[in-house]
Amino acid sequence: MLEIKNLHVKLEEEDKAILKGVDLSIAPGTVHAIMGPNGSGKSTLSYVLAGREGYEVTDGSATLMGEELLEMEPEERAAAGLFLAFQYPVEIPGVGNMTFLRTAVNAQRKARGEDELSAGEFLKVVRAKAASLKIDAEMLKRPVNVGFSGGEKKRNEILQMAMLEPKMCILDETDSGLDVDAMRLVADGVNALRDAGRSFLVITHYQRLLDHIKPDIVHIMADGRIIKTGGPELALEVEQNGYAEILAAHGIEGVL
Amino acid sequence: MSVAVKQTPLEARLAALDLPKGGFSAPARAAALDRLAAMGLPGVRDEYWRYTNPAELNAAGAPRAKTFEVKDEEPIFDAIDRIRLVFVDGVFDADASDDLAAEGLEISRLADADGTDIHWASALYGALETAGQTPVARPLAALNTAAATDGVLIRVTAKVSKPVHLIYAHKSEDSDPILHHCIKLEENSELTLLENGPAGARFNKVLEVDVAAGARFHHIRAQGRDHERRAVTHIFARVGAEALFKSFTMTANGVLTRNECVIDMVGDDAVAHVAGAALGDGAVAEFHHDDTVFITHGAERGESRQVFKKVLKHGATGVFQGKILVKPGAQKTDGYQISQSLLLDDDCQFLGKPELEIYADDVKCSHGSTTGALDETALFYLRSRGVPHDQAVSLLVLSFLADTIAEIEDETLRDEISARLEAWLSRHRD
Numbered sequence A: 001m002l003e004i005k006n007l008h009v010k011l012e013e014e015d016k017a018i019l020k021g022v023d024l025s026i027a028p029g030t031v032h033a034i035m036g037p038n039g040s041g042k043s044t045l046s047y048v049l050a051g052r053e054g055y056e057v058t059d060g061s062a063t064l065m066g067e068e069l070l071e072m073e074p075e076e077r078a079a080a081g082l083f084l085a086f087q088y089p090v091e092i093p094g095v096g097n098m099t100f101l102r103t104a105v106n107a108q109r110k111a112r113g114e115d116e117l118s119a120g121e122f123l124k125v126v127r128a129k130a131a132s133l134k135i136d137a138e139m140l141k142r143p144v145n146v147g148f149s150g151g152e153k154k155r156n157e158i159l160q161m162a163m164l165e166p167k168m169c170i171l172d173e174t175d176s177g178l179d180v181d182a183m184r185l186v187a188d189g190v191n192a193l194r195d196a197g198r199s200f201l202v203i204t205h206y207q208r209l210l211d212h213i214k215p216d217i218v219h220i221m222a223d224g225r226i227i228k229t230g231g232p233e234l235a236l237e238v239e240q241n242g243y244a245e246i247l248a249a250h251g252i253e254g255v256l
Numbered sequence B: 001m002s003v004a005v006k007q008t009p010l011e012a013r014l015a016a017l018d019l020p021k022g023g024f025s026a027p028a029r030a031a032a033l034d035r036l037a038a039m040g041l042p043g044v045r046d047e048y049w050r051y052t053n054p055a056e057l058n059a060a061g062a063p064r065a066k067t068f069e070v071k072d073e074e075p076i077f078d079a080i081d082r083i084r085l086v087f088v089d090g091v092f093d094a095d096a097s098d099d100l101a102a103e104g105l106e107i108s109r110l111a112d113a114d115g116t117d118i119h120w121a122s123a124l125y126g127a128l129e130t131a132g133q134t135p136v137a138r139p140l141a142a143l144n145t146a147a148a149t150d151g152v153l154i155r156v157t158a159k160v161s162k163p164v165h166l167i168y169a170h171k172s173e174d175s176d177p178i179l180h181h182c183i184k185l186e187e188n189s190e191l192t193l194l195e196n197g198p199a200g201a202r203f204n205k206v207l208e209v210d211v212a213a214g215a216r217f218h219h220i221r222a223q224g225r226d227h228e229r230r231a232v233t234h235i236f237a238r239v240g241a242e243a244l245f246k247s248f249t250m251t252a253n254g255v256l257t258r259n260e261c262v263i264d265m266v267g268d269d270a271v272a273h274v275a276g277a278a279l280g281d282g283a284v285a286e287f288h289h290d291d292t293v294f295i296t297h298g299a300e301r302g303e304s305r306q307v308f309k310k311v312l313k314h315g316a317t318g319v320f321q322g323k324i325l326v327k328p329g330a331q332k333t334d335g336y337q338i339s340q341s342l343l344l345d346d347d348c349q350f351l352g353k354p355e356l357e358i359y360a361d362d363v364k365c366s367h368g369s370t371t372g373a374l375d376e377t378a379l380f381y382l383r384s385r386g387v388p389h390d391q392a393v394s395l396l397v398l399s400f401l402a403d404t405i406a407e408i409e410d411e412t413l414r415d416e417i418s419a420r421l422e423a424w425l426s427r428h429r430d
């Protein structure tokens, strides 16, 4: 699904290397988790994959189902099946959530040469998916993320994901700012989307979310590299011992 | 040796005009000429003309302006059941217009009404303009009162659901119309006025609106279209007790536009909202757009809002001069003013001059002015959801303008304006 090879990324504006050789291979239908201390480059990796400006790829490659990801515009990556649930979902005053969703869904359908959904069809689908995430009609009418609580914003990200039905879903700290109930809603939303043709990359600082979204493979990222890869037990190890031990074993002086 | 007699700019301007004598309006026209002579034409040294050069609005002849048709676009407000009054280059076109007779309305043409000496509008024509000359002189409005060749006079005696639509067609490249409208809303009456069209190569228009106690006036204007046209417009409104005055203007294109709005809140609990959404792309022709607003609170518990936004690209210029004056005794006034510009590239400019002058102690007044670029984070967010770049920009621009459009109460009209803004944006993608 997603193949990342030796990815090196620096900031465009300054000479600061952030990703220093990331290798990652995600097979269709699998759930990978990336854990790691703050500042290790997890969000940067997700942004670079989604096509945010401000970063420069100095080496390496990333392909999505064989297509060169890093050459594409952000909207092309989305149409190709990539989705990023943002760590900090963006507020867009003046654009209704529903309008936003419909614009996005239809833009992707158009890019793929499919017919646009009629207002009626769209409404039916969105209502059903919103209900399962406990997103009410009021929230759908409000401007995108404006005045939403932290939990509402994250549920709104999952709603977008459910509507867009991407192939490769990246979730950047979707658990941060969520209470237990909200986390369960989000996790249920994600689990409902799991299938053989869809992969997930779940980025999280804590192990908590991984109790609900069970990963197949867990990676530890530090200082712009993936320093350790293992099964779900690796997440538990981090939970119990923190990152310090793993980092020290790799000669990285850990600040959490 | 011969001595050349040099005309002043005002003399030159007046000499080029065919001043109507007027019937009922004759005294008002004569008084306006006297006012104008005392004020002179505006100049860049005048405090409220520092950001906008009035030379082309003053000039004896109108600079030529080509007309511009948007293909595949229905005329605006066409789907709405309304009373159409059409002016072509400032000349009333009876054939293209609807019947002037309508329930709750008395409509007459200024040119016709001026055939007699007695008309209800004699108490209004030039009266609000005169009042609006202090404390800030507005010479081009006085010129209008003196020289207007036509216009409509509307008396509203009931709640009228059908809007009146003034359509200003522009066909001749050197037309220079001067129109003056008077609208009197009697107590508890209601009217929606729609206006659109470039009107001429250069357009000078005055709209005087007297909103009596409990009456409601809604004004939605789509101004512009022709890139080369110039316009100076004034709205003078008097708002009575518990009356409502709402005016929204969309401006797209136009080498030079100066829209002044002077509102006198004379009755307690009066409400006045003025809003403007302007879009300018200097790549096609120059764009200079100026909103100059003066709201005077002279009674208690008045609520006023000024919401002005401009979207500028390729060297376009936006100006906002807005003032809230709260007179002694106008307690519990709620005055709000916001002016914002969105610069879509680096070579545009926005010049803002917000002013508050308050002589009452128990009031709530605020103003804000911002200039900014497109929010790159929001743009990326939209694109990451698959929305193509240009469409995402349009969506963000519309979201920037949303507060102004929200000032239009009627949903159909709101949608109509949104659709026009969207169409403009899709025509002006880089």
Ligand SMILES: Nc1ncnc2c1ncn2[C@@H]1O[C@H](COP(=O)(O)OP(=O)(O)O)[C@@H](O)[C@H]1O
Pocket (backbone or CB within 6 Å): A011, A018, A036, A037, A038, A039, A040, A041, A042, A043, A044, A045, A054
């Ligand atoms: N746009 C940016 N400007 C400056 N520093 C940045 C920027 N993006 C990331 N960084 C830096 O890169 C490092 C990795 O950040 P990030 O990817 O957000 O880490 P994580 O998500 O793992 O907490 C941090 O040191 C951070 O300060």
Ligand SMILES: [Mg+2]
Pocket (backbone or CB within 6 Å): A042, A043, A044, A087, A173
């Ligand atoms: Mg992060």
